[in-house]
Amino acid sequence: MSRLVYVLNGPNLNLLGKRQPEIYGAETLADVEADCRKQAAALSLDIRFHQSNREYEIIDWIHEARETAGGIVINPAAFTHTSVAILDALHTCEFPIIEVHISNVHKREPFRHHSYVSSVASGVIAGFGTQGYTLALQRLAKLIDEKKA
Amino acid sequence: MSFRVMIINGPNLNLLGEREPEIYGATTLAQIEAACRSQGGEIGAEIAFHQSNYEGQIIDWIHAARKEADAIIINPAGLTFTSIPILDALKMFKGPIIELHISNIHKREEIYHRSLVSKVATAVIAGLGPKGYGVALGAIAGILNPA
Numbered sequence: 655m656s657r658l659v660y661v662l663n664g665p666n667l668n669l670l671g672k673r674q675p676e677i678y679g680a681e682t683l684a685d686v687e688a689d690c691r692k693q694a695a696a697l698s699l700d701i702r703f704h705q706s707n708r709e710y711e712i713i714d715w716i717h718e719a720r721e722t723a724g725g726i727v728i729n730p731a732a733f734t735h736t737s738v739a740i741l742d743a744l745h746t747c748e749f750p751i752i753e754v755h756i757s758n759v760h761k762r763e764p765f766r767h768h769s770y771v772s773s774v775a776s777g778v779i780a781g782f783g784t785q786g787y788t789l790a791l792q793r794l795a796k797l798i799d800e801k802k803a
Numbered sequence: 804m805s806f807r808v809m810i811i812n813g814p815n816l817n818l819l820g821e822r823e824p825e826i827y828g829a830t831t832l833a834q835i836e837a838a839c840r841s842q843g844g845e846i847g848a849e850i851a852f853h854q855s856n857y858e859g860q861i862i863d864w865i866h867a868a869r870k871e872a873d874a875i876i877i878n879p880a881g882l883t884f885t886s887i888p889i890l891d892a893l894k895m896f897k898g899p900i901i902e903l904h905i906s907n908i909h910k911r912e913e914i915y916h917r918s919l920v921s922k923v924a925t926a927v928i929a930g931l932g933p934k935g936y937g938v939a940l941g942a943i944a945g946i947l948n949p950a
Contacts, residue, residue: 708857709814710814710855710856710857710858710860713814713815714856717815717817717818737881738881738885738914739813739814739856739880739882739885740881741914742814742815742880743815743856745822745823746821746822773912
């Protein structure tokens with residue numbers, strides 16, 4: 655199984671560090687990417703790290719990943735709660751998917767409590783701040799190793 | 804009398820044939836397009852056939868259809884259940900609109916039950932597989948050229 659992992663980020667995450675730091679923390683998405691690259695190297699994973707505010711771009715990356723990758727870490731941000739199209743795209747993938755949220759979405763407004771993506775995710779991480787990404791990569795590496803064994 | 808039909812397909816339908824074939828079948832979108840074009844030739848329908856994963860692109864095609872098409876067949880896929888902008892765009896189209904789903908969405912998970920597009924569709928086809936497109940084209944011929 656491929657050791658390539660896509661790390662996909664949804665709308666408004668480009669503003670991480672500037673956007674409501676009391677909820678999302680002071681780390682920028684570039685910091686998160688650097689953390690992910692360091693963690694990936696330690697786990698012998700290759701990563702593609704992307705962010706978009708456009709739903710279709712995220713769908714196109716998922717289509718790309720299904721051909722080449724061994725797993726996806728996805729923080730769909732607000733699309734989590736609205737996008738059947740992203741759910742459908744994830745349904746076409748046969749590898750593990752880890753859903754990540756920086757904040758504990760369940761502590762927040764009720765409209766953030768329901769996730770379409772969770773119905774197809776192998777696991778969900780919420781509320782661990784940006785550390786959630788490296789935890790997700792560790793889990794994904796384990797799942798990829800287990801499939802190999 | 805010849806007429807023009809715009810057939811619009813939403814997200815993930817580019818993967819038709821590879822994508823969960825137990826739900827969506829083995830026919831590809833290119834094969835559906837070929838079947839629509841061949842049927843269009845027989846019934847005097849000029850066909851424009853589109854697919855996009857991009858909601859904005861689908862809205863642009865619906866706007867274009869106001870001038871370029873007499874009827875729309877739309878399979879909005881996952882956007883069926885979430886897109887108010889697509890619903891709003893279809894409201895501005897004067898001709899018949901057939902909403903089409905390859906699978907019988909009502910038999911599936913609850914998230915696939917509530918279509919926003921149905922509120923403006925002339926008629927809805929669900930569960931006929933790729934053959935639904937041919938049925939929709941035939942129905943449009945009947946609506947536009949009543950015997």
